[in-house]
Amino acid sequence: MPAVMHFLSMGGRGQYLWPAYGLTLVVIVMNVVWARTIVREAREDARRRLLMDGGER
């Protein structure tokens, strides 16, 4: 346990370091989620467009 605490304290800089790492992780994940949402919405939108056009072209 002291080893973990020592690691987390990062020589007294933990309060700056961990938020920086946390924010970076959140943005990395968010960008993937965000991009995938855009593709899903574009697909749904395209499907609607096809239905509205109807028939073969």
Add this chain to the structure above:
Amino acid sequence: MDWKWFHRLASPPYIYGLAGRLIPWFAWPAAVSMVVALYLGLFVAPPDRIQGEGFRILYVHAPSAWMSVMVYTIMALSAAIGLIWRIKIAHAVAASCAPIGASFTAVALITGMLWGKPMWGTYWEWDPRLTSELVLFFLYLGYMALRSGIEDLAQADRASAVLAIVGVVNVPIIHFSVEWWNSLHQAPSVMKFGKPTMAWSMLEPLLLMLLGFTLYFAAVLLIRLRGEVLRRERAATWLRQALEG
């Protein structure tokens, strides 16, 4: 000369399929390099002689800052290609770059502030490097605002392309700001000519993280590009194929 490959590269259905196939080839190596870099950066690299353990913010700050300028440069280049040769897919690439670049510029700024507070005793200083990076953030926001403000897609492409190209002058300003002006920000230790001024055990995680971020950008860009291509495409036949596939 045979230009077929070039025309194929500009065709939306081909790009849509190609992007889909390429994504895992960037995403997995990106994930592996980032995880290994994280391990090396937090557990293996020794503490800095002057900055102690706090220097480890470097491993998220520098790659984010690298992303912010690399993505902008790619965005401006694609916009220029789209504007000069009237290639729609290039505009689609530029449009896909902006939100990714903007978010990592924000990360670079905020992680920089978190690094600056214990190092310089302040979160923010109107220092050349910090200010020019903030300008980059506003350039991204302006680019996105301009795009969303213009209804006609072709017009939005052209107008935003001009903004992106004009804004590219800021990129060398960011890079050389620490040399041209008296800056609080430390000089580059990797992105310069000659040998890097850093021990290998500290440098290795950084290089791996830079690689990871770059591959990650390619993967996210390809995902976004697929959405952008779908959004722009009006031809029913291939849309139907794409939706089934």
